[in-house]
Amino acid sequence: TVGERVVSKQLIIGTRGAAAAWLRCFFPGAMVTHLVEVPSKTKSPVTCLAGKPLEAVDPNNHFCVICQVIPEQLSICCCDVEVSPQMARSWANQICDHFTGLDLVIVLDTISTAQYKSPSRDDPSMMMPPLIKRLSTTAFNAQSPPVPGQLLEPPNCIQKESAAMLSWCECHGLKATVLLSLAETREVT
Numbered sequence: 001t002v003g004e005r006v007v008s009k010q011l012i013i014g015t016r017g018a019a020a021a022w023l024r025c026f027f028p029g030a031m032v033t034h035l036v037e038v039p040s041k042t043k044s045p046v047t048c049l050a051g052k053p054l055e056a057v058d059p060n061n062h063f064c065v066i067c068q069v070i071p072e073q074l075s076i077c078c079c080d081v082e083v084s085p086q087m088a089r090s091w092a093n094q095i096c097d098h099f100t101g102l103d104l105v106i107v108l109d110t111i112s113t114a115q116y117k118s119p120s121r122d123d124p125s126m127m128m129p130p131l132i133k134r135l136s137t138t139a140f141n142a143q144s145p146p147v148p149g150q151l152l153e154p155p156n157c158i159q160k161e162s163a164a165m166l167s168w169c170e171c172h173g174l175k176a177t178v179l180l181s182l183a184e185t186r187e188v189t
Contacts, residue, residue, distance in 0.1 A: 006033055006068055008075040009103045013095070015161045018183060019108035020078040027076055030067035034098050037063045038081040038091065064091075066098055075099070079161065088164035096168060104144065105169050105176040109162045110183040117156055131182035137166060140175040147177055 014023035064079035083091045096102070111133070132149035135158055152158070158166065162178045169176035 005100045006066065006075055006098055007072045007101050008068060008099055009072065009101055010074045011077060011099060011102055011105045012074070013077040013079065013105065013107045013161075013165060015107065015109045016080050016082050018110050018181065020080045022108065023076050023078050027067065027069050030069050030076060032065055033068050033075075034066035035063045036066065036077075036079075036091075036094050036098065038079070038083055038087075064095065066095075072101070083161050083164075085160055088160050089168070091161060092164040092168040095165070096172075102174060105165065105174055106147070107162050107165050107176070107178040109158065109178060109180050111156070111180045112183050115156075116182060133180045133182075134177050135166065135180075136177040137170045137175060139169075139173055140177050144175050144177075147179060149179055152180060 012023065014020035062081050064077055064081065066075060066077045068075045077095055079095075096105075116131075133152040133156070134147060134149040135152045136144075157163070158178050158180065162180075166176055166178050
């Protein structure tokens with residue numbers, strides 16, 4: 001970990017894959033303030049990246065990168081590493097321990113077409129990207145900023161990092177929402 005706690009009202013987290021890539025593209029000039037190491041089988045050397053631009057960080061390393069975009073207002077966290085289900089709660093705790101003053105957390109994630117169970121499978125237009133679904137904490141209400149997407153309907157569920165972060169925010173009374181984008185997947189035979 002590099003640096004002290006970040007004062008920020010809003011945090012946007014991009015999980016592995018498209019969500020983290022989107023954050024990297026949308027905030028290319030963001031400066032690194034913290035690194036959160038993710039437990040893995042192979043260790044990457046953690047070098048001092050504080051004050052360096054986000055694009056200087058190799059997304060294949062085993063850590064999540066925290067950047068402050070607007071001082072005391074908006075921070076982002078790009079996590080290109082898959083966190084094991086056993087470590088997801090600890091991961092959420094580690095990320096949130098780097099912040100003070102958080103009011104809103106938005107987690108960007110994907111759900112594959114193979115995993116998503118649509119209430120109207122017979123209507124192919126309901127399965128076409130961009131399909132955005134969301135799941136929020138009870139503190140997230142009408143006074144919260146507007147976010148895209150309809151509620152994620154049962155029996156669908158969120159997993160791993162997104163589930164751990166939403167649970168952490170629910171337990172701590174924070175406004176939080178997970179935005180899931182439908183990702184087309186292809187099976188390789």
